[in-house]
Amino acid sequence: xxxxxxxxxxxDRRRWLIGWSIGIxxxxxxxxxxxxxxxxxxxxxxxxxxRMPESLQSLFGMGGGIDxxxxxxxxxxxxxxxxxxxxxxxxxxGVAGSLAGDEERxxxxxxxxxxxxxxxxxxxxxxxxxxxxxxxAIVSMVTVLVSTRIVGxxxxxxxxxxxxxxxxxxxxxxxxxxxxxxxATGRRGVAISVAAVVAVASYVITSxxxxxxxxxRHIEVVSLFTLYDVVETLAGVTxxxxxxxxLAVMLVVAGVGVAVAVWAIGRRDLRAG
Amino acid sequence: xxxxxxxxxxxxxxxASTALDELDLVVPVGxxxxxxxxxxxxxxxxxxxxxxxxxxxSGTVSVLGLDPRRDGVALRSRIGYLPGALDLPPRLSGxxxxxxxxxxxxxxxxxxxxxxxERLDADLDRPMGELSLGNRRKVGMIAAFAPRPDLLLLDEPxxxxxPLVQQTFRSLAREVVxxxxxxxxxxxxxxxxxxxxxxxxxxxxxxxxxxGRIETLIAQLVRTFRVRFDDVAAPPPEPARLAxxxxxxxxxxxxxxxxIEIDVEGAAGALLAVLATLRPTDLHCxxxxxxxxxxxxxxxxxxx
Numbered sequence: 001x002x003x004x005x006x007x008x009x010x011x012d013r014r015r016w017l018i019g020w021s022i023g024i025x026x027x028x029x030x031x032x033x034x035x036x037x038x039x040x041x042x043x044x045x046x047x048x049x050x051r052m053p054e055s056l057q058s059l060f061g062m063g064g065g066i067d068x069x070x071x072x073x074x075x076x077x078x079x080x081x082x083x084x085x086x087x088x089x090x091x092x093x094g095v096a097g098s099l100a101g102d103e104e105r106x107x108x109x110x111x112x113x114x115x116x117x118x119x120x121x122x123x124x125x126x127x128x129x130x131x132x133x134x135x136x137a138i139v140s141m142v143t144v145l146v147s148t149r150i151v152g153x154x155x156x157x158x159x160x161x162x163x164x165x166x167x168x169x170x171x172x173x174x175x176x177x178x179x180x181x182x183x184a185t186g187r188r189g190v191a192i193s194v195a196a197v198v199a200v201a202s203y204v205i206t207s208x209x210x211x212x213x214x215x216x217r218h219i220e221v222v223s224l225f226t227l228y229d230v231v232e233t234l235a236g237v238t239x240x241x242x243x244x245x246x247l248a249v250m251l252v253v254a255g256v257g258v259a260v261a262v263w264a265i266g267r268r269d270l271r272a273g
Numbered sequence: 274x275x276x277x278x279x280x281x282x283x284x285x286x287x288x289a290s291t292a293l294d295e296l297d298l299v300v301p302v303g304x305x306x307x308x309x310x311x312x313x314x315x316x317x318x319x320x321x322x323x324x325x326x327x328x329x330x331s332g333t334v335s336v337l338g339l340d341p342r343r344d345g346v347a348l349r350s351r352i353g354y355l356p357g358a359l360d361l362p363p364r365l366s367g368x369x370x371x372x373x374x375x376x377x378x379x380x381x382x383x384x385x386x387x388x389x390x391e392r393l394d395a396d397l398d399r400p401m402g403e404l405s406l407g408n409r410r411k412v413g414m415i416a417a418f419a420p421r422p423d424l425l426l427l428d429e430p431x432x433x434x435x436p437l438v439q440q441t442f443r444s445l446a447r448e449v450v451x452x453x454x455x456x457x458x459x460x461x462x463x464x465x466x467x468x469x470x471x472x473x474x475x476x477x478x479x480x481x482x483x484x485g486r487i488e489t490l491i492a493q494l495v496r497t498f499r500v501r502f503d504d505v506a507a508p509p510p511e512p513a514r515l516a517x518x519x520x521x522x523x524x525x526x527x528x529x530x531x532x533i534e535i536d537v538e539g540a541a542g543a544l545l546a547v548l549a550t551l552r553p554t555d556l557h558c559x560x561x562x563x564x565x566x567x568x569x570x571x572x573x574x575x576x577x
Contacts (some may be wrong), residue, residue: 002376002379004373004376004377005377008373012362012364012365105360106356106358106360107360107361107362109326109356109358109360110354110356110359110360110361110374110413110416111377112324112326113324113326113349113352113354113356114349114374114377114378115346115347115348115349115350115377115378115379116346116349116377117345117346269326269327269328270321270326270327272317272321272326272358
């Protein structure tokens with residue numbers, strides 16, 4: 001397979017890729033640049049945070065026994081807990097939604113009429129999505145590693161790589177849901193909205209469960225963010241086994257999303273542009 | 274004779290609306306087959322069913338002896354398709370688009386593309402979003418013709434094309450036929466089909482209403498001639514004088530006007546012979562369009 005469609009989907013986004021790379025790198029640099037100033041006040045601020053109720057702490061991506069103004073706590077709350085996966089997800093959902101979006105605009109009529117299976121179209125678009133988000137994730141990782149070293153924020157290469165991998169797989173899992181909805185409905189708006197709702201609901205459920213609210217502790221198993229325990233990943237306290245399980249589950253969710261997408265688009269009429 | 278397309282009681286419903294209703298169609302191999310009908314008659318729906326872009330509600334389809342659903346990839350490798358609503362990636366150049374199309378067919382078509390681009394005078398270097406509708410359609414036409422497919426499905430192919438390109442299009446279609454291949458050409462204007470098709474089928478509201486040789490269809494058409502008599506020495510004739518001329522179905526004159534209208538079914542030779550003796554100053558013939566045909570066919574001609 002020559003991956004004509006995947007390569008085209010990537011080539012179409014050259015400027016998109018440059019723009020997102022600059023955006024993500026700038027975001028990381030700006031946040032980490034404040035570390036030296038924060039570090040000086042860390043002791044006072046940690047004391048202040050410790051006096052806050054635990055529920056509030058967890059909502060802001062803190063907790064888990066890690067001081068928010070420790071190097072790892074800062075990196076987690078400022079970059080990995082929410083902002084980075086959010087940025088990767090927005091980028092990925094744009095790509096996931098384009099399968100349905102291009103169909104709505106009639107741009108795939110000349111592709112589906114070729115000796116090409118619908119499965120191939122879906123799979124190649126998915127491969128493009130994985131490649132593009134992986135590229136952005138690598139940009140974020142390199143920027144984190146370089147800028148933390150410049151400001152003297154201690155973060156291990158392995159820990160940062162694992163956190164980046166978790167954020168990427170979380171993005172793929174949610175994007176897989178978006179791809180499936182887009183393939184099933186042929187509607188870009190529906191695809192992106194459903195995936196965004198899943199992402200926000202997951203985040204809220206996990207945060208409230210972490211805050212110790214009973215109801216959410218019962219249902220937090222349905223939330224993808226529950227698998228994304230990035231503070232502990234960065235601190236290196238997550239056992240390798242459970243880390244592997246978390247990553248595997250996210251990959252399975254993404255894989256099921258792609259499988260559902262293939263199945264659903266094979267069963268329906270394609271939309272005329 | 275082998276059939277390129279066979280449909281049996283083919284029906285397609287979208288929710289409550291019926292786009293296609295029990296269509297029985299046989300398109301022979303070789304030749305240009307005109308698929309006529311007003312907008313919304315179900316022409317595009319039929320073509321999209323042949324390509325397995327959409328699935329029938331009931332009935333069967335066979336294209337080049339294959340089932341579009343089961344043998345879709347094998348079938349589509351033998352089909353060239355020009356969509357009616359041709360949407361092309363706006364930032365891509367025609368050249369890149371055509372290269373992708375060839376690659377997805379696992380073919381090398383550079384030579385064919387080059388020849389067609391020259392014949393159609395197509396601009397393959399600019400982003401397609403910057404091209405006029407006519408120039409985008411040229412790219413679409415190249416994509417359909419370049420692989421030399423056994424069957425060409427062309428949905429309203431010459432809309433937006435200038436007459437010179439329409440001429441080229443007709444020669445291309447004839448070359449396909451000379452190869453023993455088949456062109457399936459849908460249109461809502463008879464004129465687009467008239468000069469190139471051998472046989473035609475006429476679709477209306479999802480049903481086949483006429484089928485046969487193009488000459489037979491044209492013989493049933495009603496056209497309106499408007500004839501002026503500006504010369505005071507040669508005033509418009511009394512309608513009764515023309516009513517008996519073979520082919521004339523109606524004659525209308527207007528008080529004090531120098532112009533009369535004559536509806537003619539089929540050949541107009543007899544009428545022209547009579548008119549010549551009446552020294553008219555000008556003559557205009559409306560293009561026989563399909564609406565006229567349907568009105569004539571159903572005897573629903575509205576009073577004018």
